[in-house]
Amino acid sequence: MERVDVAILGAGPAGLAAATVAAGAGLSTIVLDDQGAPGGQIWRAAGDVTRDRALARLLGASYGGAMEAIGAAQAAGAVFHPACDLIDANGDGALVWLDRANGGLREGQARALIVATGARERAVPFPGWTLPGVINAGAMQIALKQGGAVPDGPVVLMGQGPLLLLVLQQLLAAGADLRAVLAFDGAVPSVPFGAMARAVFGDPGLVAQGARLLLGRMRAKVPVYRDIANLRAVGGDRIEAVAFDSDRRRQQIPCTWLGVHDGVIPNTQVTQLLGLAHRWDNAARCLVPVCDDLGRMEGAPVWVAGDGAGIGGARLAGVRGARAAHDVVRALAPDRHDAPAARALAQTAARLAPARALVAALWPARDPLALVDDDTVLCRCEGVRVGTVRAAIAAGASGPNRAKVATRCGMGPCQGRICGPILAEWVARDTDTPVGALRVRPPLKPVLLADYLTLEQE
Amino acid sequence: MSAAPTTDVAVVGGGLIGLSIALAVARGGQRVTVFEGEGVGRHASSASAGGVRSLNRHPAEIALVRAALPLWAGLAQDLGQGVGFFASGQLRVAEDDAALAALEKRAALTRDLGFTHEVMLDRAALFAREPGVARHCLGALLVADDGFADPLATLRAYRAAAQRAGVTICQNRPVRGLARDGGGITVQTDTGGVRANAVVNAAGAWGGQIAAQLGEPVPVEPRGLQMSVTAPLPSFVNGVIGSEGRKLSLKQMANGTVVIGGAYQGNVDASARMARPLQRRVAANLATAAHLFPALAPARIIRSWAGIEGWSQDALPVIGPSKTMPGVIHAFGFSGHGFALVPLIGPLVAQMLMGKNPTVSLTQFDISRFSNREEDVNYA
Numbered sequence: 001m002e003r004v005d006v007a008i009l010g011a012g013p014a015g016l017a018a019a020t021v022a023a024g025a026g027l028s029t030i031v032l033d034d035q036g037a038p039g040g041q042i043w044r045a046a047g048d049v050t051r052d053r054a055l056a057r058l059l060g061a062s063y064g065g066a067m068e069a070i071g072a073a074q075a076a077g078a079v080f081h082p083a084c085d086l087i088d089a090n091g092d093g094a095l096v097w098l099d100r101a102n103g104g105l106r107e108g109q110a111r112a113l114i115v116a117t118g119a120r121e122r123a124v125p126f127p128g129w130t131l132p133g134v135i136n137a138g139a140m141q142i143a144l145k146q147g148g149a150v151p152d153g154p155v156v157l158m159g160q161g162p163l164l165l166l167v168l169q170q171l172l173a174a175g176a177d178l179r180a181v182l183a184f185d186g187a188v189p190s191v192p193f194g195a196m197a198r199a200v201f202g203d204p205g206l207v208a209q210g211a212r213l214l215l216g217r218m219r220a221k222v223p224v225y226r227d228i229a230n231l232r233a234v235g236g237d238r239i240e241a242v243a244f245d246s247d248r249r250r251q252q253i254p255c256t257w258l259g260v261h262d263g264v265i266p267n268t269q270v271t272q273l274l275g276l277a278h279r280w281d282n283a284a285r286c287l288v289p290v291c292d293d294l295g296r297m298e299g300a301p302v303w304v305a306g307d308g309a310g311i312g313g314a315r316l317a318g319v320r321g322a323r324a325a326h327d328v329v330r331a332l333a334p335d336r337h338d339a340p341a342a343r344a345l346a347q348t349a350a351r352l353a354p355a356r357a358l359v360a361a362l363w364p365a366r367d368p369l370a371l372v373d374d375d376t377v378l379c380r381c382e383g384v385r386v387g388t389v390r391a392a393i394a395a396g397a398s399g400p401n402r403a404k405v406a407t408r409c410g411m412g413p414c415q416g417r418i419c420g421p422i423l424a425e426w427v428a429r430d431t432d433t434p435v436g437a438l439r440v441r442p443p444l445k446p447v448l449l450a451d452y453l454t455l456e457q458e
Numbered sequence: 459m460s461a462a463p464t465t466d467v468a469v470v471g472g473g474l475i476g477l478s479i480a481l482a483v484a485r486g487g488q489r490v491t492v493f494e495g496e497g498v499g500r501h502a503s504s505a506s507a508g509g510v511r512s513l514n515r516h517p518a519e520i521a522l523v524r525a526a527l528p529l530w531a532g533l534a535q536d537l538g539q540g541v542g543f544f545a546s547g548q549l550r551v552a553e554d555d556a557a558l559a560a561l562e563k564r565a566a567l568t569r570d571l572g573f574t575h576e577v578m579l580d581r582a583a584l585f586a587r588e589p590g591v592a593r594h595c596l597g598a599l600l601v602a603d604d605g606f607a608d609p610l611a612t613l614r615a616y617r618a619a620a621q622r623a624g625v626t627i628c629q630n631r632p633v634r635g636l637a638r639d640g641g642g643i644t645v646q647t648d649t650g651g652v653r654a655n656a657v658v659n660a661a662g663a664w665g666g667q668i669a670a671q672l673g674e675p676v677p678v679e680p681r682g683l684q685m686s687v688t689a690p691l692p693s694f695v696n697g698v699i700g701s702e703g704r705k706l707s708l709k710q711m712a713n714g715t716v717v718i719g720g721a722y723q724g725n726v727d728a729s730a731r732m733a734r735p736l737q738r739r740v741a742a743n744l745a746t747a748a749h750l751f752p753a754l755a756p757a758r759i760i761r762s763w764a765g766i767e768g769w770s771q772d773a774l775p776v777i778g779p780s781k782t783m784p785g786v787i788h789a790f791g792f793s794g795h796g797f798a799l800v801p802l803i804g805p806l807v808a809q810m811l812m813g814k815n816p817t818v819s820l821t822q823f824d825i826s827r828f829s830n831r832e833e834d835v836n837y838a
Binding site for chain 2: 090399405411441452453
């Protein structure tokens with residue numbers, strides 16, 4: 001049993017900034033992360049990428065500040081636990097995690113918990129989306145980040161949002177055989193002038209980066225299709241083509257990879273596991289943890305920071321992580337609370353917020369069921385189809401957990417990570433009830449029985 | 459003011475017991491309304507391990523569960539859709555001499571009560587039946603026609619059958635009280651009262667609160683029984699396995715997943731109506747299972763859970779008429795082993811509501827056993 005003041009879940013920008021502040025104030029601090037090295041998704045394998053010249057040229061723009069943030073957390077004395085999967089947590093700060101490097105389950109007890117588990121890509125179900133070769137565009141980027149793996153064979157990208165535009169540029173630069181982009185958005189999405197002005201003023205760098213990416217798509221010598229309908233991934237053992245209507249004409253484009261991305265949503269598995277309150281963000285079409293400005297949740301010594309508290313992007317994540325940690329210091333060691341630093345961070349957060357609002361306005365979330373038919377699998381783990389869920393909702397399953405019990409949708413090993421948010425929104429819409437969160441059960445990820453045997457028994 | 463809506467029979471609680479009762483009563487031609495405080499089967503029913511077990515039952519329950527067993531075989535046909543029942547047999551193995559002696563004593567007790575369903579297996583017979591069980595086991599007590607069902611499929615089937623039979627199911631409608639109202643009873647809810655001729659208290663872990671409100675308190679403790687399930691494994695066990703002197707219940711479902719439980723209690727937050735498993739107890743449970751089945755070595759646990767179940771003081775259910783409010787019948791507090799009884803409780807309670815004597819005696823489950831009055835009667 002490891003007893004600490006602060007346990008931080010996630011070593012991305014938010015977690016690292018939080019660790020720097022908490023450990024810097026003399027609080028014993030551990031950071032758990034499922035990856036082997038700190039950095040999170042945005043700064044994945046930061047050390048390797050910044051050392052490898054070719055990779056740095058390809059990916060480097062996103063890695064600004066990574067090594068500094070990692071170094072600062074380490075210098076402050078935060079203890080990093082790499083390759084650790086959180087298995088269970090409760091509102092009293094008790095944690096159980098799987099230590100993959102050393103094997104076995106470990107127990108911890110923290111006085112405060114900072115959940116900085118970031119974002120994950122929104123699931124986009126459509127006929128054939130379970131075929132091997134259909135993957136998240138983010139997963140393609142992960143492959144690039146971990147050793148520069150470029151997808152072999154013809155590639156099609158589909159969806160919308162800044163990450164998709166970035167992956168498009170990175171795949172082209174890496175020499176991928178990109179055949180088409182199926183765009184959910186317009187060529188130049190329109191925005192109100194006021195929103196643009198505030199964003200440019202607050203975070204000119206981010207706005208410039210966005211403009212570059214949009215231009216990049218226009219300049220890329222890749223056909224872009226819009227108004228996609230009747231989409232289907234076609235294939236036997238894996239995807240062989242993507243078929244769809246565009247401009248009322250049927251298209252079929254052969255490919256071995258279809259990279260899909262429709263924006264990111266907060267990863268709320270941990271706060272759902274903790275049984276804490278979530279609310280539905282109707283504009284962003286996602287569940288977000290209910291917390292105050294500093295990330296403090298109600299009913300437990302739990303703070304949430306970074307994209308996991310609501311999508312804000314990497315730069316804002318660092319600020320939010322630091323702010324949450326300042327609030328933890330104020331709660332646990334009030335005499336060491338650095339009020340001026342906390343106030344300065346509040347101003348920075350206010351300055352960065354409009355740019356993120358602009359991103360949200362440019363790429364509004366779509367109806368997650370826009371591309372499905374009754375035969376489309378919704379829950380990949382349990383093989384539950386859209387029609388089955390539709391029937392259960394019609395028969396009175398008013399709430400995601402009731403639909404889950406009625407259909408097994410969300411009951412598999414992924415615990416509804418993929419289908420849960422869609423199910424929640426859908427059930428709420430069809431039954432005119434508030435959107436609720438699926439109950440998440442431990443273990444958060446499948447664990448070998450043998451690993452449980454390392455735990456103290458009672 | 460318009461008159462309150464009416465129903466013939468109101469059932470408090472939309473778990474499996476309540477649905478079974480509602481279905482049986484509706485099939486008898488009565489209008490039935492189920493009042494469920496949350497969602498259908500929210501607690502014990504959906505957290506159940508699905509055991510259909512007459513093995514090693516409390517002597518008071520043996521006749522009841524033996525009468526329920528034949529109903530399981532025909533349940534899918536009766537309800538019009540599958541419940542995943544499989545007469546796999548249930549075994550309670552002995553891992554040492556003391557356990558073997560205890561099982562032999564148990565077998566003798568059951569025989570003395572006039573039952574023949576529990577049979578001792580020696581070592582060879584055990585391994586012939588369950589080749590996957592660890593070699594240190596010395597024998598087992600077997601009930602060959604016991605088995606298990608899929609609780610969620612059972613829940614779906616009962617719900618659909620009840621709805622087809624005309625039962626009205628009101629979810630998110632907790633019952634706040636029962637009040638005598640002329641010749642009937644008013645069921646009080648947040649959105650108004652409903653008049654009924656008769657009421658069944660099938661409120662599970664909360665059944666004691668209803669009884670207390672009627673002036674006949676029964677101590678019912680909410681407990682959260684822990685369960686875990688593995689990712690699918692190649693088939694290695696046929697029956698449902700327990701172990702004498704140890705806390706274990708293990709079964710492999712048709713899809714290869716293994717459900718492991720056995721009376722380990724999780725953490726119950728009664729006010730939040732939530733239960734969660736405790737990992738050290740999951741570990742103890744899994745250690746017992748792995749000790750008994752070497753094939754579990756590569757297993758992956760994909761989920762653990764705990765559901766709130768109502769435990770009465772003597773771990774036996776309360777079934778029978780209220781002594782303080784005529785027209786109310788209790789059926790709650792099944793103490794973690796009500797699942798097997800579900801198909802029988804509905805018809806029995808329906809018989810009681812029609813003023814008939816139930817076809818299986820329920821006197822041992824009468825609510826009066828918790829009051830001093832019972833002692834007065836006994837010693838009179």
